[in-house]
Amino acid sequence: MRSAVIVFPGSNCDRDLAVAIREVTGREPAMVWHRETELPDGVGLIALPGGFSYGDYLRSGAMAARSPIMRAVADAAGRGVPVLGVCNGFQVLTEAGLLPGALMRNAGLAFVCRDVALTVENSQSIFTNRYDAGETIRIPVAHHDGNYQADAETLDRLEGEGRVAFRYAEDVNGSARSIAGIINEAGNVLGMMPHPERLMEAAQGGTDGRRLFEGLLEAVA
């Protein structure tokens, strides 16, 4: 499967994400610079990496969301191509309007960098089919702006439609209803603050992240 990792100035998890995707697909993803206007032909998976695009100027993800490549990403998402945004990638997806809500400064104001317990809320999505609903997994987070906020109506809709993929099982950043990751209405865009690409093999302390990529590959192959 052809896949693409979008690279913004200030991205710093792009190579980790590329390695994770290569591990499960057996194929090197295209690294697509944010100034590009087109994605590779027949792209079957798009990933937006973590990092600090544009130094988090204005708001985290705000500048990156207006990059030329994001128009192509939005078009592809509209056609049903799976899009995974991790950490800064999640912030970019909300700023681009591909996911609802916003990610604000952590409630405790501190940068949080540690393994956190997550509850898998929805195991039916293309991203989460290798997990069991209600299962607790541990995935590292590393962010300053991970405090997910949206109005009550949006939160109710996300929960009612099973679009909360992951919830924090502990206090991490003040996110509304402990939301750690959400899926768009069509089910093909996932944004999450924790970093699944950092848990691909036992040497990294576990493989809870690997299952996301394996399940995704199985769902779209």
Add this chain to the structure above:
Amino acid sequence: MKTRVYVTLKGGVLDPQGKAIHHALEGLGFSGINDVRAGKLIELDLDEGVAEADVDAMCRKLLANTVIENYRIERGS
């Protein structure tokens, strides 16, 4: 022409930075502070021909995230 855009958090939105500033002010011995909200001021130097509607579009498309923020435009001379 100088134009100022004030970006502020919407009323119901929690402002951890404002809270921290509030605590710091009280730590310095200032009293009588009921609440602190932190926002942004963005100054634009614009050609005369730039219409108010264009500035409004700039705010909606980039300067403010209307999910969580309000903005106010102040046109100078």
